[in-house]
Amino acid sequence: MIFSPSRPGIYARGTETVDQILKAALAVLIDEGSDAFTLRRIAARCDMKVGNVSYHFPRKEMLIQVMLDELVDSYGAMMDKTVRRPGLTAEERLRRVIILCLDDIQTKRTTHLFTELWALANHSDFVADRVRVFYERVHGAIGEYVAELNPALSADEVHSVALFISASMEGSTPFLGHGKPWAHKMPAFTALAATSLVHLAKTVTSRDLAGLMAQTA
Amino acid sequence: MIFSPSRPGIYARGTETVDQILKAALAVLIDEGSDAFTLRRIAARCDMKVGNVSYHFPRKEMLIQVMLDELVDSYGAMMDKTVRRPGLTAEERLRRVIILCLDDIQTKRTTHLFTELWALANHSDFVADRVRVFYERVHGAIGEYVAELNPALSADEVHSVALFISASMEGSTPFLGHGKPWAHKMPAFTALAATSLVHLAKTVTSRDLAGLMAQTA
Amino acid sequence: MIFSPSRPGIYARGTETVDQILKAALAVLIDEGSDAFTLRRIAARCDMKVGNVSYHFPRKEMLIQVMLDELVDSYGAMMDKTVRRPGLTAEERLRRVIILCLDDIQTKRTTHLFTELWALANHSDFVADRVRVFYERVHGAIGEYVAELNPALSADEVHSVALFISASMEGSTPFLGHGKPWAHKMPAFTALAATSLVHLAKTVTSRDLAGLMAQTA
Amino acid sequence: MIFSPSRPGIYARGTETVDQILKAALAVLIDEGSDAFTLRRIAARCDMKVGNVSYHFPRKEMLIQVMLDELVDSYGAMMDKTVRRPGLTAEERLRRVIILCLDDIQTKRTTHLFTELWALANHSDFVADRVRVFYERVHGAIGEYVAELNPALSADEVHSVALFISASMEGSTPFLGHGKPWAHKMPAFTALAATSLVHLAKTVTSRDLAGLMAQTA
DNA sequence: AATGAATGAGCGTTCATTCAT
DNA sequence: TATGAATGAACGCTCATTCAT
Numbered sequence A, B, C, D: 001m002i003f004s005p006s007r008p009g010i011y012a013r014g015t016e017t018v019d020q021i022l023k024a025a026l027a028v029l030i031d032e033g034s035d036a037f038t039l040r041r042i043a044a045r046c047d048m049k050v051g052n053v054s055y056h057f058p059r060k061e062m063l064i065q066v067m068l069d070e071l072v073d074s075y076g077a078m079m080d081k082t083v084r085r086p087g088l089t090a091e092e093r094l095r096r097v098i099i100l101c102l103d104d105i106q107t108k109r110t111t112h113l114f115t116e117l118w119a120l121a122n123h124s125d126f127v128a129d130r131v132r133v134f135y136e137r138v139h140g141a142i143g144e145y146v147a148e149l150n151p152a153l154s155a156d157e158v159h160s161v162a163l164f165i166s167a168s169m170e171g172s173t174p175f176l177g178h179g180k181p182w183a184h185k186m187p188a189f190t191a192l193a194a195t196s197l198v199h200l201a202k203t204v205t206s207r208d209l210a211g212l213m214a215q216t217a
Numbered sequence E: 001a002a003t004g005a006a007t008g009a010g011c012g013t014t015c016a017t018t019c020a021t
Numbered sequence F: 001t002a003t004g005a006a007t008g009a010a011c012g013c014t015c016a017t018t019c020a021t
Helices: A012-034 A041-045 A051-054 A061-084 A089-106 A108-119 A123-151 A155-170 A184-203 B014-033 B039-045 B050-056 B061-083 B090-104 B108-120 B125-149 B155-170 B181-204 C014-034 C039-045 C050-056 C060-083 C090-105 C110-123 C125-147 C157-168 C183-205 D018-031 D037-047 D050-056 D060-083 D090-105 D110-123 D125-149 D155-170 D183-203
Strands: none
Touching: A012 A041, A012 A051, A012 A061, A012 A108, A041 A051, A041 C039, A051 A123, A061 A089, A061 A123, A089 A123, A089 A155, A089 A184, A108 B108, A108 D018, A123 A155, A123 A184, A123 B061, A155 B155, A155 B181, A184 B155, A184 B181, A184 C060, B014 B039, B014 B061, B014 B108, B039 B050, B061 B090, B061 B125, B061 C014, B090 B108, B090 B125, B090 B155, B090 B181, B108 B125, B108 C157, B125 B181, B155 B181, C014 C039, C014 C050, C014 C060, C014 C110, C039 C050, C060 C090, C060 C125, C090 C110, C090 C125, C090 C157, C090 C183, C110 C125, C110 D110, C125 C157, C125 C183, C157 C183, C183 D155, C183 D183, D018 D037, D018 D050, D018 D060, D018 D110, D037 D050, D060 D090, D060 D125, D090 D110, D090 D125, D090 D155, D090 D183, D110 D125, D125 D155, D125 D183, D155 D183
């Protein structure tokens, strides 16, 4: 017996196969994009036949859902593990989140994956929901530090600041992400982000968040 | 000229039919996403037959290229028109750019379009190039005001700051764009962005941009 | 130009192709049965590619519907043409209908087709409807002669007699139809049917149709 | 014995599992039609896995054969039990057969099953054979009464009359069977059939069966 | 005896593209 | 210029069957 029966399921081969399919599916999405996200390419990527992929995931939709669930979990776990270390000040923790995120954005995996997910979320309620859940977690973590650094802010204001901090980081993806035109400027970007976003978290006031209804036209 | 010289004149942009096709194509991409971006749906959208779309754009790729060229032009023109008004200070202009961008991000058109383009740019050199050209223009404009507000910065530093400002705005797309989970918080986001990014432009120093090599793991 | 442009449609080839497809589809249903009624076999039968069949009939259901509509029409036309001849008595006309039907039942086409349709009608409302419409026509024609031969019967009684006559004939299909075990006894069957059903039409009374609620249990 | 001797005993009809499968298979054929007659749906219907159905019936064909064998047996037994009662005249027995058959035809089971079998018999020798065997039995029973009621007829003539009587009844299936358009007229049909077919059996002559070669066009 | 896993063939359908009209 | 017709490839999915467990 080659595979360890560490997962649910009677036969070890089955759960191993499911893992291979999920891994291959993610790889296809990352390496070839959502246009190429077909059962045939996924099957080819893990040396299987289409029918077998269909056997384990009777609907393509199911494969996508399991894949995204695991993906969001793994990103959440990564964040928790790296950030929630004892003995660090809120400021230091916020700085670490920022650096962690921007480092991660430089990976091909994250650059490609999240741009695909943002696009898919436009027309898929399921993807939109998974993306929302993930960022709720991220914004929640960032918000904790903001609240600690700036106790005068209301919960809603804290969330707005967290949104801004997160957006400032995520917005680097199409500019400085993997393979993007200004990827080489990520060090400067990271330095600026860490400094200015931490400074913002500490100094932002309710007034800054209560501008007039912003309109130009 | 990219197109085969055997059909001269076809791509004159004023042509009624070609314009209809391009308009329909953009509408499909925005309303239905890149999965649905097929010649059939485009043709249906402008009451034509598939064959006619294929006649005017012998390769689907050509349609995408012409469409994107026009798109980038139109976005660039919009920006120029709104921003480059006489009699405004650099600070006011920068503030206006920020408000303009964030307003625009709230439209379905921009929210859907740019998320799609960021994803397509992962695997299409042409899309990547058009996106790059567009943002070069945006960053150039922003950089002008930054340089004026903060003359101590080098050209490269100005560009880094412009990148950060632009990223902070673009990053709002998947969070507060059209139909996104926190769209209702765009007013607070805009107020915060206008205040903090203008402040950043005025106060950032070379030191802020020269942090240690940012690494965690 | 090979084909005459006698049918609607801009190009003659198209309507000719549609005819070929319909002919091939019917041939597959007759020769291979409803299990083999697939686009691929239909296409193969008329030397086409699957995509072309799909082009002319975007949904398989459409192909079935057009095929059945034409089929019912053609059977109806056949019946009308052969039966409604001038200068014949009602009795002679009824006899001719019977002989015509039983002759027709001996063809492979009719034997196979109607047994398939009866089965398909169990689970397809569309097929059930087409079959019903066809037999309404048949029963109507038979009823005319019955009413003339037996003026004492009410319209409903006439219909009941027509149903019986028609059922007596149709019931021969699985026994004496093409390739069926007792096909060789069709002459005797026809003689008996012609004699006894005409006799029935002339002599049946309201009383014969008003038996007690027939139950055995 | 048709089945491979390498798995002796599997086909003992009393086996619980095999019985469940056969029952489920029949139910699928009746309720969903031959299109839906797949191992998957059969397995689902008896809460088994496809593999288990395949284990008990290594070929789908075998399942069909065993199912049909049992089916024909059960119909034959039903007929024998109900009809062969002591102390009845031949005429009364014939009347009972007619009523029994027409009652039975009104059940969903018989309506659906026999229409399916007639169609399947077109392209399956095995089905054709089972159907033939079943009707031989029916025609034999009917023929007994006909012979008794009409001793002047030869054996072949008796068979022809039995065929006609049986066909008259079976032909009601697609018209007045379960869910068919004129199901509500079955009482009148039954009354007419009982009266006229018994009358026919008693009065038919050799001459009625020896018509000219029946041909029209 | 029963099931999970896997395969290869086939299904209806959609696609971009070509070509004659 | 515009369209009907046709093609070949690919799509997600279902099927009967095989085999190791």
